[in-house]
Amino acid sequence: MEEVSSLTKRLSMADSADFNVDDADVPALRDILARIAATGYSESAVSERLSLKDINDLQMRALPIYRTECLSARTSLDTAIDLFLLQGTIRVEELDGLFCRRDRDVMLRAKILSIDSFGSVRANVSLYPVRDHLVFSDHAWPQLFNAEYSTVPYDQVMFVGTDSRWLARATVRQPVRTALDLCTGSGIQALLAATHARRAVAVDINLRAVCCTKFNAKVSGFHNIEVVAGDLFEPIGNELFDLITANPPFVPSPVDGIRFRDGGRSGEDVQRRIVAGLPSHLASGGTAQLVTEFGERSGEPLTDRIRQWLGDAPMDIHVVRLRTHSAAAYAIGHATGDDPETFLKSVEAWATNLRTQGIVRVVSVLVAFQWSDPSLGSPWSRVDEALPPRRDAGAEIETVFAAERTAQDPRLQEKFQRCRLMRTGPITLLEGVVLGSELPPTCQATLMGQALSIDHRLNHLERDLLKFLDHQMEGPALLSVAQQASMSEEILFGTIRSLLGKGLIRLIDSGL
Template structure:
């Protein structure tokens, strides 16, 4: 699969927004999906619970069941089910946009990407469960991260005050920049993965975040000398000896990107501004992780607060 998934220049943005609105009307929102699947959190969807979801929770096969099966559970649906979910013109747009895949011989459909609800916003991402055989065969080299528990934590804990400019580093699907666009004059999302920038721009269209822009680049290098009232980030944090997945691998300690990011915050945060980062940091004997953060900040005068989960 090519790095860029969507041809945004030829996309009918208004039509795509109407499709997203219709999905919300069927109940495809964070609350609606959580209630229908009987889970505490959308990020808690488990592959080994599929039989339970399908046989116990999605038995009525109404439009919400079909949407969840297709867009979140990476499932296969029959042509008739697809016709009850999306009208002909909607199907045409979704196929042309590369979101739906039709399998003529079996009269079935799959989704090429997933769609995650966060409150009433919707975010396209690559599929989470990549080891399913048909997904593995089409998987992009550098997938765009699904909304995980870390994405939801940061979204829920972000301080939402009126701002001039918000920066979302390691933006992935663009989620934090797009949420920030509702309370900022301007939002910038940055990612090194061109596929993530392509998804972010699509998601900005879906969520009508007209004041969010997305730049390809390494952390702050993409934004020049600008200072931001809020800096948000969910950098890769999994300790890994290899760099296989850009959204996951944070080098041998897990902190390769995090350390560089934190070190540069004082140069890019506006006076009175706030930087919020979600990550995994282990305690070390004799050194709390806040000591480590202070060291990375090289003595910059900042108040540090940690919310532990």
């Protein structure tokens, strides 16, 4: 009932997009998307035009600067960026330079555009370039057009945000039979999955999001996406999926204000249930991936919490920490209020909630799960730290799982006899000492050229072996060098396993 009432409220508002399109208009809408794409409207071209390193660096509050400093030439691409991404208002004459009369009418009928009696045009939805696709969703800053919103409407469909792009970039893009996207919102993850899955299922509890995903699937010409309304796994029964993605609401919030954002007081209400549902829905050999935030508590490793949610399920867990926010910065960043007194009260409410939850900082993470291989021993959990990916990193996530398995292989010593060992690629090695102190030196290695550039702490044996491997080396030859240096096989293989797990070295079968 709540769904219907919030939807009704929204639909009754003038100029609000309802993500409905007459079937007869779908071919024209596809042409329109092609026309917009032809202006060069893509992640990289938009970033370049707005002088951003990455489209994820776009800040809506910098709109006037972008318009004056980056879009003044008013090329077709500038017009498209202003209208469809920056929530700009343009003159109808400028629109006519981009679209023919028929296209304009189709967009008006689909409520994508509104034109007022003075000939000013604005878009009622935004169009987000993601990888090779264009995805419609609600605006990133709805208050810009609706001063009466103190926050975004409860049924707002999540714009394509930083976390959406992080997950889109980190997803493993192997051809699969079935993919499931939970908390689909605009459907962005489901659409991308449908490019390499035979069938993709998208689930959201918000009916407006369901309409938005159906709309995107239709106008992008996807026939292999099923969009269903419901609570997480509830609408899909016992079906198993080869790929599961989710970008759930995760914010530990003192208010239940924004459905796509707020994950209850702890932030865990939805994500906990997603993780708990993975064992009954992830197919053997499949991968599940989440982008989320976790409230960190002192002395409690994140992976303990995740493993507890998984129950006894033997799954390997890989966490990449992308960004950390102190509790204070988080409270200030989420507080609202136009006047100082209201704002400070809001900061207090957010800070109190975090304190009550025992949260000392909030960390943005990518989490991946795969079923563990029972022949390799206990399931592992691993936490890495990296800068957020600026390009596709799915293959690197897969490599982490493969590397850990190679490192754990009980037959490693036997295989070693017929393998060569080499560094995986160019590696940056940073060594640090504190002069005049007894503190042991530290060493950090980073494999270069990666989308997820993970920093690995090395002990001195790992560092020495990595330095030593300037050339590929046969396993037996390395064994004899170690023997000459009086290094035990146990220590040598411990070091090799550790470097293999970190993905800094690899084994090649030398065919011996």
